Amino acid sequence: DPFFLMTRRSLNTFMNAFTSSDWTAYPFASQNRKDFDNLLSVYLDAVFFSRLDPLDFAQEGHRLEFATMDDASSELTFKGVVYNEMKGAMSSVTSTLWQTFSKYVFPTNTYHFNSGGEPSCIPDLTYEQLTAFYRSHYHPSNAIFMTYGDISAQEHQERFEQLALNRFEKLDYTISVPDEKRHLAPVRVEEAYGLDEEDLHAKTHIVMAWLLGKSADLDTYLQAQLLTAVLMDNAASPLQQALETTSLGTSPSPLCGLEGSQKELLFAAGIEG
Numbered sequence: 328d329p330f331f332l333m334t335r336r337s338l339n340t341f342m343n344a345f346t347s348s349d350w351t352a353y354p355f356a357s358q359n360r361k362d363f364d365n366l367l368s369v370y371l372d373a374v375f376f377s378r379l380d381p382l383d384f385a386q387e388g389h390r391l392e393f394a395t396m397d398d399a400s401s402e403l404t405f406k407g408v409v410y411n412e413m414k415g416a417m418s419s420v421t422s423t424l425w426q427t428f429s430k431y432v433f434p435t436n437t438y439h440f441n442s443g444g445e446p447s448c449i450p451d452l453t454y455e456q457l458t459a460f461y462r463s464h465y466h467p468s469n470a471i472f473m474t475y476g477d478i479s480a481q482e483h484q485e486r487f488e489q490l491a492l493n494r495f496e497k498l499d500y501t502i503s504v505p506d507e508k509r510h511l512a513p514v515r516v517e518e519a520y521g522l523d524e525e526d527l528h529a530k531t532h533i534v535m536a537w538l539l540g541k542s543a544d545l546d547t548y549l550q551a552q553l554l555t556a557v558l559m560d561n562a563a564s565p566l567q568q569a570l571e572t573t574s575l576g577t578s579p580s581p582l583c584g585l586e587g588s589q590k591e592l593l594f595a596a597g598i599e600g
Contacts, residue, residue, distance in 0.1 A: 329373050338362040347588060348442035349504050351465075356476075363478075364486070371491045374470075379461060381454055388457070389450045405450050414446045421581045423520045424532050428582065428595070431516050432536050433507050438589055467491065468498035504590045507538060534580050534597030542587050551592050555585040559596075566596060576600040 334342065341356040353370050357363040389407035393399060416422050426441050433439045444452070463469070474483050522530060540547035558566035570579040577600025586593040 329369055333366065333369055337366060339366060342366065346442075349437055349589065360478075367486060368490055371487070374465060375467070375491045375495075377461065377465070379458055384454045384457060388452060407449070409444060410446060410449045413441075413443050413449060416443060417441075417446055420520060420522075420532070424534070424580075425582060427516075427518050427520075428534060428536065431514060432538060432593065436505050436507050438504075438507075463498070464502060466498055467495050469502045507591060509538070529577055529600040531576075532580055532597065532599045533576070534582050534595055536593055536595040539592035539594060542590060542592050548587060548592065551585055551587070551594065555594065559584060570596065570598055573598060 330342065330344070333339070337357065338359040339355055339357045339362065341354060343354060345352045345354070353374055355366045355370060357366055385407070387408045389405055389410045391403045392406045393401045394404050395401040417426070426445075429438050472483070472487060474480065524530070539551055542548055556564075558564055560567070562568060562571060567579065567583075570576075570583065576598030578598065580595070580597035580599050582595045582597060584595065586595065
């Protein structure tokens with residue numbers, strides 16, 4: 328809510344928040360100094376001092392409601408903003424494919440799990456678990472501040488200290504994603520997904536994946552990007568052409584290409600249909 332309210336009264340040139348499977352970013356920009364300072368105070372407050380009211384958890388997370396609101400004899404059903412969002416997201420075949428895929432490529436670390444929440448598991452989350460996770464993960468010890476512009480780093484640091492950092496003690500542990508263990512031999516998996524169609528012809532997805540080096544290693548990342556471009560940049564690229572013209576399927580898989588947003592690079596190729 329603070330962000331939506333600020334949109335109407337700010338001179339910002341950019342304001343948003345991004346969530347990935349292992350990080351959350353809160354970027355904003357403004358060319359007006361007063362507006363910048365105002366946005367900074369709102370962002371730091373929202374990130375580090377969220378109220379996390381139990382009623383907000385019931386609204387955004389999950390709660391029980393009567394199927395018919397004014398009929399107390401009707402059955403109870405789960406409701407919640409994130410719960411419903413994830414039910415919608417996981418009704419997508421591509422999302423289901425990616426989550427199933429990740430479960431086997433990453434058997435031991437955080438990417439094994441659906442970071443948005445598996446709909447069948449979301450009702451298991453308690454308010455106490457949520458607040459404990461927030462206190463440990465949304466903590467300055469687990470944060471990075473990145474700035475650019477004509478305001479000096481010292482001024483930024485003073486504001487960070489004044490508005491947030493002086494109210495925290497350093498965590499005595501480090502939160503990190505461990506390296507994924509490597510399989511000793513290729514792993515082949517076959518799983519099914521839900522489909523509201525009787526005709527199952529050409530509904531299969533076949534995808535292969537290779538776990539590569541660390542995404543923070545720039546040489547490794549550049550090599551992987553170059554190799555991906557050579558193989559899949561356009562319809563004349565050898566792998567892309569093979570996937571588009573093969574009689575084994577109808578089109579390349581939506582998961583084809585290099586995934587570089589996680590700790591370790593992942594290259595995937597396949598077909599659907």
